[in-house]
Amino acid sequence: MKVIKTIEEARREIGIWRKQGLTVGLVPTMGYLHNGHKSLIEKAKAENDKVVVSVFVNPIQFGPTEDLDKYPRDIERDSVIAEEAGASFIFNPEPAEMYKSTFSTYVDCEGITEGLCGSKRPGHFQGVCTVVSKLFNIIKPNRAYFGEKDAQQLAVIKRMVRDLNFDVEIVPCPIVREEDGLAMSSRNVYLSQEERRAALILSKSLTRSKELLKNGEKETKKILEEIIKVIETESLSKIDYVEIVDSEDLAPVSTVEKPVLIALAVFIGKVRLIDNFTFIG
Amino acid sequence: MKVIKTIEEARREIGIWRKQGLTVGLVPTMGYLHNGHKSLIEKAKAENDKVVVSVFVNPIQFGPTEDLDKYPRDIERDSVIAEEAGASFIFNPEPAEMYKSTFSTYVDCEGITEGLCGSKRPGHFQGVCTVVSKLFNIIKPNRAYFGEKDAQQLAVIKRMVRDLNFDVEIVPCPIVREEDGLAMSSRNVYLSQEERRAALILSKSLTRSKELLKNGEKETKKILEEIIKVIETESLSKIDYVEIVDSEDLAPVSTVEKPVLIALAVFIGKVRLIDNFTFIG
Numbered sequence: 001m002k003v004i005k006t007i008e009e010a011r012r013e014i015g016i017w018r019k020q021g022l023t024v025g026l027v028p029t030m031g032y033l034h035n036g037h038k039s040l041i042e043k044a045k046a047e048n049d050k051v052v053v054s055v056f057v058n059p060i061q062f063g064p065t066e067d068l069d070k071y072p073r074d075i076e077r078d079s080v081i082a083e084e085a086g087a088s089f090i091f092n093p094e095p096a097e098m099y100k101s102t103f104s105t106y107v108d109c110e111g112i113t114e115g116l117c118g119s120k121r122p123g124h125f126q127g128v129c130t131v132v133s134k135l136f137n138i139i140k141p142n143r144a145y146f147g148e149k150d151a152q153q154l155a156v157i158k159r160m161v162r163d164l165n166f167d168v169e170i171v172p173c174p175i176v177r178e179e180d181g182l183a184m185s186s187r188n189v190y191l192s193q194e195e196r197r198a199a200l201i202l203s204k205s206l207t208r209s210k211e212l213l214k215n216g217e218k219e220t221k222k223i224l225e226e227i228i229k230v231i232e233t234e235s236l237s238k239i240d241y242v243e244i245v246d247s248e249d250l251a252p253v254s255t256v257e258k259p260v261l262i263a264l265a266v267f268i269g270k271v272r273l274i275d276n277f278t279f280i281g
Numbered sequence: 282m283k284v285i286k287t288i289e290e291a292r293r294e295i296g297i298w299r300k301q302g303l304t305v306g307l308v309p310t311m312g313y314l315h316n317g318h319k320s321l322i323e324k325a326k327a328e329n330d331k332v333v334v335s336v337f338v339n340p341i342q343f344g345p346t347e348d349l350d351k352y353p354r355d356i357e358r359d360s361v362i363a364e365e366a367g368a369s370f371i372f373n374p375e376p377a378e379m380y381k382s383t384f385s386t387y388v389d390c391e392g393i394t395e396g397l398c399g400s401k402r403p404g405h406f407q408g409v410c411t412v413v414s415k416l417f418n419i420i421k422p423n424r425a426y427f428g429e430k431d432a433q434q435l436a437v438i439k440r441m442v443r444d445l446n447f448d449v450e451i452v453p454c455p456i457v458r459e460e461d462g463l464a465m466s467s468r469n470v471y472l473s474q475e476e477r478r479a480a481l482i483l484s485k486s487l488t489r490s491k492e493l494l495k496n497g498e499k500e501t502k503k504i505l506e507e508i509i510k511v512i513e514t515e516s517l518s519k520i521d522y523v524e525i526v527d528s529e530d531l532a533p534v535s536t537v538e539k540p541v542l543i544a545l546a547v548f549i550g551k552v553r554l555i556d557n558f559t560f561i562g
Binding site: 007011100102103104105106107108109110111112129130133134137138140159160162163164165166167249 | 288292391392393410411415418440447
């Protein structure tokens, strides 16, 4: 698997494809690829001639107390997975290649970034929007693939693409889960055996809310109470947030009338995990 | 002269050019074209197969007390000038075409926007960076042409292009002046006959500072004092700012050692005019 570390070389490679009239799919990840990422790459490969997988761990989307330094990295493993899934090259620049010392331009998406992870991780979505803008300008993909596990990220990127007129089709991809229901995440590697078992409480609590919604419950207050009750049965868990919001603009809703996103972030020990689903009705 | 009002139509037209392998130059203006703009369009035409002139008056770069509503517009005249200069089409979208009611994504360039016009016009460069990003994504030019009269804008756009990796070459173009030295500006049309005469004080004061620099003066404090003294001889003038800054990062300098930008903004009556020059040494 070819690993490209400079913007110039990535541009050169993509320039050749462009001259041949080939289409390009981009899968922006932070590496340590799992089957969720693999499903994105496979979908990208099915829909484009060429696929670029970025594994750049973007420092500016981590807060000062977050896990940038210990974020898991394994370029050898990533290469094998990306190759199997059909990627054309991995983009793995050093931070200094992406951010010069005098770097000072940021992309901000307002409003939609206020709740959910945005309120808990100040600056996170500015970092995401900025790096994704950069990747779009470097790779110039026809399509870019984002997992629905990061539901707010997906909504923010869609909004940014619309607002700034990026000529990129954003393709959402469903959450991939372990057999027992845990949403796949690079951060799952942090979990001890006991925490791994406790982490099931996220998907379990969402399953409970899905039942309520299917039975016709419309009051989000009641649904939220029930989710919280389920999560609190797990002693290793600590809720970061549980929210029910409009699936498009992510504004909180009190009654389920239009499609809603039910999203949560829960600490299992020191590991912060997220999960969600969208209820169309 | 073809005038295109929708993003979709602009994309369609440019898509045809791209398939033919043609290069595209973009001249972003706010219309009411003068000979300064014309020189940009002519340069763009000399260096590219096709030239797009945007005349979109960008509401989000105007402050609440600024001249958005009365900003001069004349699409008929602009069409004639753009056609003569070799443009392929004029891009003239309505504000609602560029900014949906739920628009919420902004591009910010920090640091470099703090002094000069940035400190006097809060939000101005956020508006500029955001609309230029949009135009780059819509038109996807090979090259974009900016006048040196808006020296800070040029520096900000260069920084933004570098930081966000836009694949666009920024081409600076020299200030075009009236015979008596007044820098051409769409806002010159606001000036009464008396103010038009008084407005010469901007270029006169810069000429005086150029003399000092050529005679070896290095202390910016002395040069600034002299500029201010010259401007204050004109009773209709009111200084908004006079600054001497590093020509690249726009940080204030006390001694002229590297190339500097000498820039000023002066109200003549109610009309705010800007002028500048860069001293290489």
